[in-house]
Amino acid sequence: MRRTFEAVPARTAREGEPFADSWWGRAWVAALESLSMDGARLARGRAYADEGKVAAITVTPGRVVAYVHGSRPRPYRAELRLRAFTDTGWDTLLGAVAAHPGHLSALLAKEMPHSLTDTARDADVRLLPGGDDLDPSCTCPDHGRPCKHVAALCYQTARLLDSDPFVLLLMRGRGERELLDELGRRNAEHSARERPAAPPVPPSLPAAEAWADRFLPPLPPPLPVPPHPDRAPSYPDLPGARDPLGLDHLATDAAARAHALLTTGRDPLAGLTPWQDAVRIAASRPTAGLTATTRALYRELAHATGRNTTDLARAVAAWRQGGAEGLAVLEEPWDPPAGPFDRARPLLAAAGFPRFTPRRNHLTHPDGSLQLRFGPDMRWYGYESDPGADDWWPRAAPQHDPVTALDALLAGDAVPDPEDTPSYVR
Incomplete structure (x- = not known):
């Protein structure tokens, strides 16, 4: 329920390049930019993020916190709060997600499909934030909403969301392991409900009755034991295949053990x-x-x-x-x-x-x-x-x-x- 991410080093941004790569990371940036009425502060915050001035970021339910280096020697504590889902909201969202197995597969691949946000919206739960969801604060004297330090934190958070959408779910109140366990349980229950009923079991009778009047011929005599185990087959050395020498040795050793068991009744490895x-x-x-x-x-x-x-x-x-x-x-x-x-x-x-x-x-x-x-x-x-x-x-x-x-x-x-x-x- 608490994750801390190391500071991201400075990078050189190209003109017109979006700050986030994923569509959900860009949706986060759009929510930030809709919150602000001052483009200059946003531009300065983006520059701070590009210059690597955002220290380690800590994410907990409903809160993102980091220290951001500004013009003064001492960094400022920037914080961004957003509403965590209630238990009822989570229950509604998880129930809807469990009905779509593809959502869980996408999350395991660190992807967030558009259909997941559509499912959440249909369940009356807004997964991606809007500008009215974000509540910024900072220890700097600037009273802008948000100030450039919080803006830098928001831009850097978009990068975290690019690599792991579970960061957004943690902000909304649930950790990755808890979510995967709960989704796995709900998916299993959903599959069980949809599984067709088992066909009726046909009537049976004891085996002794089934074979009582049947004549069985005697078993044939066992085959003679060979004097020695056969030679193992030759395994080609193919790119990406197992080591042919190792396979040859395992097969030869298994044949020798089987032959010893057949002739002596004892396993050489016992x-x-x-x-x-x-x-x-x-x-x-x-x-x-x-x-x-x-x-x-x-x-x-x-x-x-x-x-x-x-x-x-x-x-x-x-x-x-x-x-x-x-x-x-x-x-x-x-x-x-x-x-x-x-x-x-x-x-x-x-x-x-x-x-x-x-x-x-x-x-x-x-x-x-x-x-x-x-x-x-x-x-x-x-x-x-x-x-x-x-x-x-x-x-x-x-x-x-x-x-x-x-x-x-x-x-x-x-x-x-x-x-x-x-x-x-x-």
């Missing part, structure tokens, strides 16, 4: 966090000789999850090593209970390996280049780092035996890349 799903998506792409497409995918997934591409690449290696369990081994150290973890060091020593240093679920080689991590699934995951760098990367497939896991790590049995894996396995 229970995954956004970060785990981002790692799963990146891991489904080949990284042997990273392509520009895969690098772009890594950048987008890392940005979307608040990580960097190195974090994502490391997590992808863990996912390929052991899926969600492998990622948890990378990111979540834990304290294993006594048992297999405690027996690992003697087994490694018996196999001729040096003494590994334990820390939580980690066993680290003395030179700091190899590490075994014990997972909650009771498997050993191999990790490798440059000596002393503490930059651990998953390297080998997990094993249930620590000696076998270390042998695989030393032999360089890397986690397979999807590029080398058949599509039906991927």
Whole structure:
């Protein structure tokens, strides 16, 4: 119910150019000019408006106020009052407007159709003011009606009305949100009244009775499950269309999930966090000789999850090593209970390996280049780092035996890349 508009900067007006662009803005100017008997004051007020001497304008029901800079250092407080509609007037106007859905559409587009003012006039409500509606006042010593400061305010208000006719409706007593809510409600009620009555419902009977004496043949056997999901269609790169790479990825991923559900009854995404799903998506792409497409995918997934591409690449290696369990081994150290973890060091020593240093679920080689991590699934995951760098990367497939896991790590049995894996396995 109170709107304040920033001061409009000065502009250079052309000779004979109307001050307002819209017909309703010009109607406001016409009301101002019909109020005045002194053309010189109006001309001076218009010049003040063009020169940007009108400060911020505040509009409330029935009132427009602004400070206007004149010839003295201290600005004058110019005010323009006009009559706000009564509740009865608003009820009459809104009822008439609701009967014309086009009026609401025009207002939403910041337009005021001529038919809206005609509707208001037919409802005996004058929406646009006349000269007798405006009541000016100013703190300046000039007793003109209006003085040049109020005239400048009026001209500048016409510009506000050009851009938003709801300013005029606020002057008349109702804010934009209140009006739109009320018009929406009244339009719905009006449409409901005009909607034809629903046809009578035909008589019905229970389904059991309808099918009681009907023979139904047995259902055909289900189709065989394909060995792998079909390839996604190719999407052209059209101007303004969605990213074809993104569409291809979504279609491929949806087909793979559907195939997994059909063959295993389990959704690969069930229970995954956004970060785990981002790692799963990146891991489904080949990284042997990273392509520009895969690098772009890594950048987008890392940005979307608040990580960097190195974090994502490391997590992808863990996912390929052991899926969600492998990622948890990378990111979540834990304290294993006594048992297999405690027996690992003697087994490694018996196999001729040096003494590994334990820390939580980690066993680290003395030179700091190899590490075994014990997972909650009771498997050993191999990790490798440059000596002393503490930059651990998953390297080998997990094993249930620590000696076998270390042998695989030393032999360089890397986690397979999807590029080398058949599509039906991927």
